[in-house]
Amino acid sequence: xxxxxxxxxxxxxxxxxxxxxxxxxxxxxxxxxxxxxxxxxxxxxxxxxxxxxxxxxxxxxxxxxxxxxxxxxxxxxxxxxxxxxxxxxxxxxxxxxxxxxxxxxxxxxxxxxxxxxxxxxxxxxxxxxxxxxxxxxxxxxxxxxxxxxxxxxxxxxxxxxxxxxxxxxxxxxxxxxxxxxxxxxxxxxxxxxxxxxxxxxxxxxxxxxxxxxxxxxxxxxxxxxxxxxxxxxxxxxxxxxxxxxxxxxxxxxxxxxxxxxxxxxxxx
Amino acid sequence: xxxxxxxxxxxxxxxxxxxxxxxxxxxxxxxxxxxxxxxxxxxxxxxxxxxxxxxxxxxxxxxxxxxxxxxxxxxxxxxxxxxxxxxxxxxxxxxxxxxxxxxxxxxxxxxxxxxxxxxxxxxxxxxxxxxxxxxxxxxxxxxxxxxxxxxxxxxxxxxxxxxxxxxxxxxxxxxxxxxxxxxxxxxxxxxxxxxxxxxxxxxxxxxxxxxxxxxxxxxxxxxxxxxxxxxxxxxxxxxxxxxxxxxxxxxxxxxxxx
Numbered sequence: 373x374x375x376x377x378x379x380x381x382x383x384x385x386x387x388x389x390x391x392x393x394x395x396x397x398x399x400x401x402x403x404x405x406x407x408x409x410x411x412x413x414x415x416x417x418x419x420x421x422x423x424x425x426x427x428x429x430x431x432x433x434x435x436x437x438x439x440x441x442x443x444x445x446x447x448x449x450x451x452x453x454x455x456x457x458x459x460x461x462x463x464x465x466x467x468x469x470x471x472x473x474x475x476x477x478x479x480x481x482x483x484x485x486x487x488x489x490x491x492x493x494x495x496x497x498x499x500x501x502x503x504x505x506x507x508x509x510x511x512x513x514x515x516x517x518x519x520x521x522x523x524x525x526x527x528x529x530x531x532x533x534x535x536x537x538x539x540x541x542x543x544x545x546x547x548x549x550x551x552x553x554x555x556x557x558x559x560x561x562x563x564x565x566x567x568x569x570x571x572x573x574x575x576x577x578x579x580x581x582x583x584x585x586x587x588x589x590x591x592x593x594x595x596x597x598x599x600x601x602x603x604x605x606x607x608x609x610x611x612x613x614x615x616x617x618x619x620x621x622x623x624x625x626x627x628x629x630x631x632x633x634x635x636x637x638x639x640x
Numbered sequence: 641x642x643x644x645x646x647x648x649x650x651x652x653x654x655x656x657x658x659x660x661x662x663x664x665x666x667x668x669x670x671x672x673x674x675x676x677x678x679x680x681x682x683x684x685x686x687x688x689x690x691x692x693x694x695x696x697x698x699x700x701x702x703x704x705x706x707x708x709x710x711x712x713x714x715x716x717x718x719x720x721x722x723x724x725x726x727x728x729x730x731x732x733x734x735x736x737x738x739x740x741x742x743x744x745x746x747x748x749x750x751x752x753x754x755x756x757x758x759x760x761x762x763x764x765x766x767x768x769x770x771x772x773x774x775x776x777x778x779x780x781x782x783x784x785x786x787x788x789x790x791x792x793x794x795x796x797x798x799x800x801x802x803x804x805x806x807x808x809x810x811x812x813x814x815x816x817x818x819x820x821x822x823x824x825x826x827x828x829x830x831x832x833x834x835x836x837x838x839x840x841x842x843x844x845x846x847x848x849x850x851x852x853x854x855x856x857x858x859x860x861x862x863x864x865x866x867x868x869x870x871x872x873x874x875x876x877x878x879x880x881x882x883x884x885x886x887x888x889x890x891x892x893x894x895x896x897x898x
Contacts, residue, residue: 385726385731385732387727390723390726390727391727394723398712398714398715401714402714467710467712468708468709468710468711469709469710469711469712471677471706471709471710472704472706472709472710472724472768472771473727474677475675475677475699475702475704475706476699476724476727476728477696477697477699477700477727477728477729478727479696633677633678634672634677634678
């Protein structure tokens with residue numbers, strides 16, 4: 373049995389980059405991401421078809437049709453990121469592969485960063501799928517570019533927030549099923565203010581609810597840009613909540629995820 | 641409740657230590673503590689001269705095959721090892737060379753590009769051992785490496801354990817329930833019970849401490865057993881038991897299946 377002749381260098385490539393590379397391969401080549409993209413494409417196709425042909429939805433003004441498609445794309449794209457990140461650590465724990473990762477000298481924080489970046493790639497994949505649909509619905513009225521740009525910005529903020537949140541839940545949850553369940557519950561709770569009747573969204577209470585909920589706030593901002601034709605900076609205050617949520621979720625994921633242990637709640 | 645009592649143990653390179661104890665004795669807990677997976681609630685330790693305040697340095701010097709380790713089904717054996725080699729800081733080309741060499745060493749060279757999902761349990765265990773060696777460790781911890789393997793698989797893994805100590809000069813800590821394995825490959829034995837060291841020494845020392853010699857065994861060809869018995873009786877030696885040794889089931893199994 374031959375021993376390794378070379379001496380092991382300290383760190384050739386940052387561990388988070390190595391983890392991200394491997395996670396991306398596992399996610400996109402092993403097929404889980406492709407299956408998610410297929411489901412996402414089917415959903416956006418159906419939405420676009422209905423918006424373009426359905427009698428009831430056809431009453432929508434074209435800008436509102438673009439906004440509806442974009443909001444569904446952003447919301448579901450963010451959901452995919454949450455599902456991906458919620459599985460990242462608890463899934464490894466359940467499959468028994470976490471221990472071999474924790475045994476390497478790679479800092480645990482780097483494992484979290486690498487997995488978070490891989491989960492974010494799901495949003496970029498979803499956004500690429502979304503582009504032709506937005507173009508199809510919005511062509512001819514000059515809002516395709518601004519819609520896509522604002523969608524990319526808001527979607528990325530929400531994706532970063534949900535990736536951090538998913539990783540945090542995944543690091544702390546006792547099982548993968550629990551991690552996914554909690555994540556979905558939190559996501560539904562975040563969607564709630566946006567689904568309130570228009571009347572309930574008015575007044576200072578409704579406004580406050582919409583503004584403090586990162587998801588509702590981000591989607592509301594998209595509506596202002598796409599439907600009302602406002603400038604990007606005009607309603608920037610609506611982006612405050614997604615931005616703060618993204619920063620807090622990532623910081624919490626880095627601090628608590630950096631202490632990830634073999635079993636949830638154990639001293640690492 | 642104290643999971644593991646204070647323990648001071650020095651082992652030379654190339655030594656295989658049999659780490660024994662009943663279920664719940666604290667073997668896996670102890671291995672997880674000294675490999676920095678678990679942090680002790682109190683106390684401190686050193687592995688390969690590195691204090692537990694530097695866990696990343698310890699992890700660079702130890703190799704571990706965890707109990708009931710899982711493997712990513714979507715990766716090939718080579719990919720799995722390459723990934724871990726890179727996490728130890730090896731460059732991409734170096735990781736590739738290491739992975740291929742280790743797969744050859746553990747007898748998986750021909751299956752390097754097969755998905756891990758297609759590996760048998762024995763092959764997965766050997767892959768796990770290769771992973772434990774990816775950083776050329778000074779100390780290797782193998783937690784129940786033969787659990788669930790057929791006799792041929794057990795023999796392959798035990799052969800590998802001996803070679804790790806002999807050829808690499810690594811200190812091997814072999815945690816197991818199978819005493820025959822310990823007698824076969826281990827130089828020293830450590831038995832713990834309820835987190836406390838019960839006995840430590842060479843295999844012969846430990847066996848002799850537990851039971852003083854009660855009878856001697858003389859091995860003669862089976863066809864001469866009657867003559868041997870008569871000779872012993874004539875010489876005034878009482879024969880306590882005469883047993884004609886038959887073929888062992890494990891030998892028959894190996895002969896018919898290998």
